Amino acid sequence: MLVDLDYFYAQCEERRNPAIKDKPVVVCVYSGRTEDSGAVSTANYVARKYGVKSGIPISLAKMKLKDVDAVFLPVDKEFYREVSDKIMEILRSHADRFEQVGIDEAYLDVTQRTKRNYPEAEKLAETIKDDVLIQQKLTCSIGVGPNKLVAKIAADIQKPNGLTLVRPEEVESFLSPLPVRRLVGVGKKTEKKLETLGVRTVGQLARFDVQRLIEVFGRKLGTYFHNASLGIDDEPVQERSEPESVSRISTLKEDTRDLAVILDEAYRLCGNVHARLLNLGLLYRSVSIYLVAGDLSVHSRSKTFENPTSDLETFKKTVKELYEKFLGESDVEARRVGVKVSNLTKKEELQKQITNFFGDSK
Numbered sequence: 001m002l003v004d005l006d007y008f009y010a011q012c013e014e015r016r017n018p019a020i021k022d023k024p025v026v027v028c029v030y031s032g033r034t035e036d037s038g039a040v041s042t043a044n045y046v047a048r049k050y051g052v053k054s055g056i057p058i059s060l061a062k063m064k065l066k067d068v069d070a071v072f073l074p075v076d077k078e079f080y081r082e083v084s085d086k087i088m089e090i091l092r093s094h095a096d097r098f099e100q101v102g103i104d105e106a107y108l109d110v111t112q113r114t115k116r117n118y119p120e121a122e123k124l125a126e127t128i129k130d131d132v133l134i135q136q137k138l139t140c141s142i143g144v145g146p147n148k149l150v151a152k153i154a155a156d157i158q159k160p161n162g163l164t165l166v167r168p169e170e171v172e173s174f175l176s177p178l179p180v181r182r183l184v185g186v187g188k189k190t191e192k193k194l195e196t197l198g199v200r201t202v203g204q205l206a207r208f209d210v211q212r213l214i215e216v217f218g219r220k221l222g223t224y225f226h227n228a229s230l231g232i233d234d235e236p237v238q239e240r241s242e243p244e245s246v247s248r249i250s251t252l253k254e255d256t257r258d259l260a261v262i263l264d265e266a267y268r269l270c271g272n273v274h275a276r277l278l279n280l281g282l283l284y285r286s287v288s289i290y291l292v293a294g295d296l297s298v299h300s301r302s303k304t305f306e307n308p309t310s311d312l313e314t315f316k317k318t319v320k321e322l323y324e325k326f327l328g329e330s331d332v333e334a335r336r337v338g339v340k341v342s343n344l345t346k347k348e349e350l351q352k353q354i355t356n357f358f359g360d361s362k
């Protein structure tokens with residue numbers, strides 16, 4: 001399955017402030033040069049009806065939404081990351097193997113838990129959509145197929161709040177009418193080149209002589225296009241390897257040296273990091289704090305323990321100690337604060353080591 005959250009940044013904003021839900025919502029990256037310079041990050045589907053989409057200039061979006069009661073908001077990546085983390089944990093719990101790609105997409109290998117049964121997979125996808133909606137109040141679109149390539153295209157076909165299943169026997173009929181642009185790796189340039197060869201649809205690509213494709217695009221890409229057009233893909237859903245550290249950073253409402261204010265935010269981040277650790281089944285041995293000062297200078301302090309732990313209270317206590325000590329030594333004001341754990345070990349690894357050490361006598 002490929003799960004893709006709908007109009008993600010804009011939907012996060014709607015969740016935070018449901019009053020804007022029926023209006024066009026445009027999330028912007030302001031460059032800061034002039035009031036409206038910058039680009040649109042994403043927009044909700046109401047705004048998309050007016051032609052507003054990712055990448056266009058904010059000024060153009062404003063023109064398209066002239067005389068419309070629209071909402072323009074600056075990106076708040078920290079908030080979206082938080083929502084994303086929580087949703088990814090829900091998704092992970094429904095997969096045999098899990099691979100997050102980007103902030104709002106993930107592949108779920110559900111082969112075993114559905115026993116390759118599509119009605120089962122459909123039920124599972126419905127459950128996932130319900131879980132995400134009930135627990136995190138967000139909609140997503142899901143594509144289900146025999147491999148990652150097909151699942152991804154399936155998820156894109158029906159949006160927002162879509163669910164599209166493509167069974168193995170339907171792959172050919174599903175893909176063949178689609179424009180080649182739908183295939184991952186086919187951009188504007190490739191699309192043009194293929195068009196000069198008389199190839200517009202995936203089906204035409206599938207029937208096109210593979211040797212000629214290789215002549216035009218090279219062996220690697222030519223072979224890939226040929227296989228992709230037939231829905232052939234055997235890329236496994238790849239669990240990402242263990243992270244070296246888990247950290248979160250966030251901007252304070254205003255610059256401050258007030259320990260209580262700093263800790264209030266830092267503890268929230270600790271909770272966030274801790275949840276992630278638990279989910280990954282990891283223990284930490286080192287704790288670090290970050291502080292970006294008003295002048296944008298970056299400061300950090302760390303402490304390393306003898307033994308790995310997953311304890312949240314120890315984490316918070318150490319963060320407090322480190323901030324206290326840092327503020328005692330320096331006179332900067334904090335603009336952004338962050339926390340990090342590192343020297344991570346897997347819980348099972350530790351248990352194995354202990355068992356080996358004491359023998360398996362129980």
Ligand code: TTP
Nearest residue numbers: 004005006007008009010041042054055104159
């Ligand atoms: P997408 O999944 O491409 O788009 P989306 O979630 O906004 O909309 P859809 O319903 O079509 O899936 O991107 C995920 C987020 O990444 C998006 O909410 C904002 C961000 N993004 C940018 O900041 N700039 C961009 O050009 C794109 C494409 C996305």
Ligand code: CA
Nearest residue numbers: 004005006104
């Ligand atoms: Ca999305």
